[in-house]
Amino acid sequence: MDHVVVEPDSSSFSRVARALDDEASGEQWRAELATDLHAALELGVATVRGSLMGMATGGLDDGHEPLRQAVSASVESQVRMSGRGAGARIRARKITLRNxxxxxKRLNSRRGWRHPVHGDTETWVTQIGAPGxxxxxxxxxxxxxHSAAARALDNRARRIARRG
Structure with missing residues (x-):
């Protein structure tokens, strides 16, 4: 014998299939799961933003959008339901601000960056952000x-199981 067949009774199978169709096929299921995962990652997003905003600054007001606020606004949670990159993550979008x-990435690096001193195009300095x-x-x-995201997925699985 080269395989084993396990078949549930047809009423149980039909009930589970209907529950999965009700849950898994709809956009509502994906939207609710994405909302739950975003909520699970909100602590990380808030902590990263706070870490950036706590960075020491000595910049002058040059009339442009402040660097820390712009980078802070680029920090977000991202949820993908399919494909190779399926999952939930926290990222800082790659932005360009005043060239x-x-x-x-450059604020997080120990290398820093070079730029001219405000109001003086001849004097250049190397500036280091807040590595880490x-x-x-x-x-x-x-x-x-990780445990918060796992709880969100487990809650969704229990909901599907209850309906089956």
Whole structure:
């Protein structure tokens, strides 16, 4: 014998199939799961934004959007339901601000960046952001964020099981 067939009774199978159709096929299911996962990651997003806004600053008001606020606004949770990158994550979108390309990554780096001093095009300085503003808080919160996302998925699975 090279395989085993296990078949539930047809009424149980039909009931589970209807429950899955009601839950899994609709946009409402995906939207609710995405909302639950975004809520599970909100602690991480808020912590990363707070870490960035707590960074020391000595900048002058030059009439442009402040760097920290722009980078903070680029931090978001992202949920993908299908494909190779399916899952939930926290990211800082790659933004360009006043010819400052990929500001979130460069603020998080120990390398820094060079720029002219405000109002003086001849004097250049190397500026360092807050290395680890993104990575360090998420590393500390990883276990909590992982368990919160797992709870959101488990709640969805229990809901489907209850309907079956």
């Amino acid at each position: 400052f390309v990929n500001a979130p 503003w993104f990575d360090d808080p998420l590393r500390r919160l990883h276990a909590r964020l």
